Structure formats: structure tokens, C-alpha cells
Amino acid sequence: MKIIRFALLAIVVFVAGCARVNTTTTLRADGSFTRKVVYTVSKNGMGPSGDDSQQKPEKPEDYFKIPAASPNLSVTRADGANGQTVTVSREVPASAGTLEDISLLNEAGKVMATSSATVKKLPDGKLEYVETLHSVTPGKAADQLIAPDLRARVKKLLPEEFQNTETIDLTTKAVMTNVARVLVGPPDPIFFTLLTATDSALRKLNAAVYFLNVKSFKEIIPSITDEQARTMAKSLANAFNQDILNPAKSAPQPGSEGNTDKNAMSALFFSVSFPGKIVETDGIVDPVEGDVYWSLFPMALDLGDVKLRVVVQP
Secondary structure (H helix, E strand, C coil): CHHHHHHHHHHHHHHHCCEEEEEEEEECCCCCEEEEEEEEEECCCCCCCCCHHHCCCCCHHHCECCCCCECCEEEEEEEECCEEEEEEEEEECCCCCCEEEEEEECCCCCEEEEEEEEEEECCCCCEEEEEEEEECCCCCHHHHCCCCCHHHHHHHHCCHHHCCHHHHHHHHHHHHHHHHHHHHCCCCCCHHHHHHCHHHHHHHHHHHHHHHHHHHHHHHCCCCCHHHHHHHHHHHHHHHHHHHHCHHHHCCCCCCCCCCCHHHHCEEEEEEECCCEEEEECCEEECCCCEEEEEECHHHHHHCCEEEEEEEEC
């Protein structure tokens, strides 16, 4: 399956330069919030080409657009044994509107992806946090995520009464998007687990994609029965297993280059803490820390904007 070939190729990017972003947003009952973003570039002993002799020291500014300090924004830097970090902290007043925050840079130093955050108080008193991640210059991931025969598989599995072009196309896109979300996030990518513990990762992939697909089928085709949706989802899971475990299909092919930008595999982590209780979220609830978090890789944005959301009752 192409997504697996693409993911394997992306490993080269990951080991060439390990960058990550850890974002912590702390909400207050009045709608104001604090925001801390930690940009880190780890030392790995290798240059971008994998040649020690060509190593060039890398810093967070090579991967991210770091804002300048201001009265409401502090910027601190640290250089440790494991790499360099830049910590950006700010206070955001209530009703401040959209905060344009994180910017990822491509190899040419231009912005390739952004993230923005909004926190607003709803009419019923609840607080809503939404983080929107957007690809400014989409890479090649979208093309690499299309399995050549997936559309034909979807058409074959669809009940005959639903086999029209629009439904087939929408269902095919939904299936690939669901697989990609489980692999590269959000909320919790299993990409590296798939490469290191294939058997257990496949079980997790199958279960997560199965439920996402059933939901997608029912949204796209409201008249489809529960049994029809479940049967399609199970059949597609079996097909993915065969592709992933077939070395001939998983091996890189000429011209299958994927998105090899150094920032395509930078780990992005977002967490939100808050007063009160959770009403709804698409993130993962941490019962120990009492917050909600999401994790993903930038390549996920090639499939379209990603929104992270939580609604709380202060």
C-alpha cells in the first residue's frame, strides 16, 4: 500500500534531523489563557544527507519561525547536551480572537504549515478551544496516500444501489483519510509502532480504522444499514493487511518519493488544561494530568486542514 511505502521513506527524514514542538495551553474560566510552545531540535550526529563529515549544527530557527519577544511574550533559549530549545510563553486576554502561532519551515526556509488557536466563551457559558493546523504548501503525501486499486475495491464493496461516481469518490477519500489519521495523527499516531511492532500495530490500526470507516460510511450514505457499513469496513481492513504484509507492494518504487522535507516528520504535540469538566473533545483525555492532548506529524496536513477541539464547562 502506498502509504506504507511513503511512511518508510519518511524515516530517512526523521533520522536526519529530529525536531519537535510541544504546546501547552491553559484555559481560564473567563476565556483568557496562557500558551507555552517549546521548540526543540535534537542533536543526532548526522547531517541532512546522513554523512557525518557534512554535519551542520541545526537550531530551532532552521525548522520553525520563532516570534520576537514583546511585552506579553517571552522567548528563552537553552542549549543542552541533547539539543537546543526555544520556549515561547505568552498571555492571551479573553476575546482576543484567533492567535496565529506556530509556523513550520520547509527546506527553503519558507512557511510550509501553520497553526492557529481560538478560545471563546459559548452562549451557555462553556469554553471552546479549537486549534487549526493548515498546510500552506502541500507536499506529495496526498498523492502517495492513494492506493492505486482502492477506488475499485470500494466500488466492489459498495451495495449496488449506492454505486455512483460521487459516492464512490467520497467513500474512497474518506477511507484513505481515516487510515492516514491513524498512522500519522491526530490524535495518536501509530506510525513508528507499525515499523517496530507490526503485529500489535496492525490490530490497533484495524480497530481504529474500522470504527472511523463505519462512521464515515454512515455519514456519506445515510441510508446504508449498520450491517452493510460494518461488512465494508471489515473487508477493507483485510485488504489493508494484505498490502502492508506484502513486501512486493510495500517496497519503494521508482518515482515514489513522497514528502522528504525535513519537517515532514517533526513531532507536533498539543495539550490543553482547563478548569471544570470536559463536555466533548476529539483528543485523548489524560486521567493523570487531567488535560486533553493530541499528537501528529505535519505530513497529515497534506490531506487537508486538521482541527483539534475541546469544549469544557468551567
